[in-house]
Amino acid sequence: MILEIALLTIRPGEAAAFETAFREAQRIIQSMPGYIRHELQRCLEDDRRYALLVWWETLEAHTEGFRGSPEYQQWRALLHHFYDPFPTVKHFVPVAGVPA
Structure with a gap:
């Protein structure tokens, strides 16, 4: 499982x-x-700051599947014009505190 975090x-x-x-x-x-x-x-x-956390089965489900899909273009049109600056997205894997 992969955790995507975007601030x-x-x-x-x-x-x-x-x-x-x-x-x-x-x-x-x-x-x-x-x-x-x-x-x-x-x-x-700071009520202008948000954390978006998305759990994916695999990294590729996010980076290739979602971002490469026609649906991503709809996502982009709905949300990307709100960001200033454009967010950096990182991916994480559990190392402690969560059963493997």
Whole structure:
């Protein structure tokens, strides 16, 4: 299992619109092969910052399957214009605290 983490900074005044768009966009990602689950969390100290966590069966399910799909273009159109700057996405594997 792979955990994708993206730290998102949303343009000033756009947080509510972003959250509305994300509710629609999450249906896209939930339909993708290899998707397990996701969480979107808002930062308490800075309400323009979010952490998007997505669990995938494999790295390729995200990097090739999702990002290479026509559905990704819909995801992009719904969400990418909210980001400033564009987020860096990293992938993680469990090493402690979670049963293998």
